[in-house]
Amino acid sequence: MISTVQPADANSARRIVTRCWASYLRSGGGCHEADRLLIRPAYRMQRCHQQDGVVRTTPACCSKFQEKELSADVGHQQPMTALQEAFSILLFFLFPGCMVWVPFALAGAAWAAYRYLPAGGAPQVLLGLGAVALFFWPLSHWPAFTRTWITPHIFRYTSCCFAWEAPLEASAGPYFLCAPPHGILPVGNLVTMLSFPMVWGFSFKGLTTDAALRLPLMRHVMAWIGCQSAGREEVARSVGEGWSVGLCPGGVAEIFDSNNDNEVLFLKARKGFVKLSLRMGTTLVPCYTFGNTRIFRSWQDPYGILRALSRKLGFGLLLVWGRMLLPIILRQPLLVVTGRPIVVPKPAGEPTQADIDKYHDLFVAELRRIFDKYKGPYGWGEKELIIR
Numbered sequence: 001m002i003s004t005v006q007p008a009d010a011n012s013a014r015r016i017v018t019r020c021w022a023s024y025l026r027s028g029g030g031c032h033e034a035d036r037l038l039i040r041p042a043y044r045m046q047r048c049h050q051q052d053g054v055v056r057t058t059p060a061c062c063s064k065f066q067e068k069e070l071s072a073d074v075g076h077q078q079p080m081t082a083l084q085e086a087f088s089i090l091l092f093f094l095f096p097g098c099m100v101w102v103p104f105a106l107a108g109a110a111w112a113a114y115r116y117l118p119a120g121g122a123p124q125v126l127l128g129l130g131a132v133a134l135f136f137w138p139l140s141h142w143p144a145f146t147r148t149w150i151t152p153h154i155f156r157y158t159s160c161c162f163a164w165e166a167p168l169e170a171s172a173g174p175y176f177l178c179a180p181p182h183g184i185l186p187v188g189n190l191v192t193m194l195s196f197p198m199v200w201g202f203s204f205k206g207l208t209t210d211a212a213l214r215l216p217l218m219r220h221v222m223a224w225i226g227c228q229s230a231g232r233e234e235v236a237r238s239v240g241e242g243w244s245v246g247l248c249p250g251g252v253a254e255i256f257d258s259n260n261d262n263e264v265l266f267l268k269a270r271k272g273f274v275k276l277s278l279r280m281g282t283t284l285v286p287c288y289t290f291g292n293t294r295i296f297r298s299w300q301d302p303y304g305i306l307r308a309l310s311r312k313l314g315f316g317l318l319l320v321w322g323r324m325l326l327p328i329i330l331r332q333p334l335l336v337v338t339g340r341p342i343v344v345p346k347p348a349g350e351p352t353q354a355d356i357d358k359y360h361d362l363f364v365a366e367l368r369r370i371f372d373k374y375k376g377p378y379g380w381g382e383k384e385l386i387i388r
Contacts, residue, residue, distance in 0.1 A: 074333070155194075162335075174243055175204070175244040181289065204244035205238050206227040211313065259297070267387050290337070296329060306318050371385045
């Protein structure tokens with residue numbers, strides 16, 4: 001399902017424990033405050049806690065304990081049966097593949113309605129009302145989506161693993177989680193939103209552009225997971241209600257560098273998230289999602305026309321493909337690393353540029369540190385992190 005590991009230090013053995021997914025479904029999700037929930041890809045998972053720097057089972061709720069080195073699971077595909085993989089392919093064709101086929105499906109339906117249905121008749125009217133409803137139906141968060149029978153297939157297909165440098169306690173939040181790279185589509189970040197309640201016992205809201213919340217089906221699934229607009233007022237409202245929030249700072253600009261040999265981030269001039277964190281006094285948490293840039297392939301024009309259009313439109317405009325040349329994500333294993341939280345004090349007035357630069361530098365330094373530390377175990381030892 002999901003792997004997680006918390007090394008006691010840089011040189012210590014990395015422990016991984018397991019827990020039964022069914023028990024998570026029965027418990028209603030979450031993690032008891034006295035326990036540390038760690039998960040690795042297996043059919044058995046257990047609720048465990050940290051003691052003396054070593055992950056141990058809790059006798060009251062565990063019956064089996066397993067350990068492995070981090071390198072044994074990270075960067076490798078988890079086993080799936082042919083039926084499980086076929087179902088997962090269909091699932092990922094529906095989402096996020098809908099970002100490609102839904103516009104064509106809507107255009108085809110409109111043409112068929114115009115061509116074959118009586119003009120002004122009841123079928124045309126009903127079809128038109130249905131199309132309007134898809135675009136404007138109110139969006140709502142569906143927390144129980146993390147416990148549906150669908151999510152285990154998502155975790156197994158993406159071979160999602162977690163690693164962290166310091167614990168995130170719900171009582172110490174809310175947090176501002178910043179997790180580059182964006183890639184063609186930040187699927188790794190969406191998977192993180194699904195698995196976060198299991199790892200830390202609380203959820204967070206993912207921030208996205210308004211354009212991503214306009215496409216039918218895609219907007220609904222993203223809302224179920226917990227995505228919302230990245231507008232300043234919406235973010236402040238969520239943080240005020242006690243929600244932690246997550247963001248890919250590079251955004252659309254990083255889409256066109258997903259095919260590079262190295263990992264490319266656009267961060268030097270992206271300081272708005274630091275300013276927002278200072279305004280709200282939320283703890284800044286640097287994260288990195290290994291594999292996010294390899295889940296799709298794309299063609300980009302050499303003249304930069306699509307890049308310029310995408311920046312103006314607010315979403316990526318390019319030719320994308322995955323498995324079988326369809327908009328189905330590749331089976332690229334994901335590793336989500338959570339760095340050391342950066343406590344950001346809330347100033348009396350507006351944040352100064354000096355404060356913004358200071359915490360932005362701290363964020364970039366921690367991001368580079370965790371990338372260099374975990375790229376080897378992930379299998380990317382030769383890659384470099386380029387920050388533009």
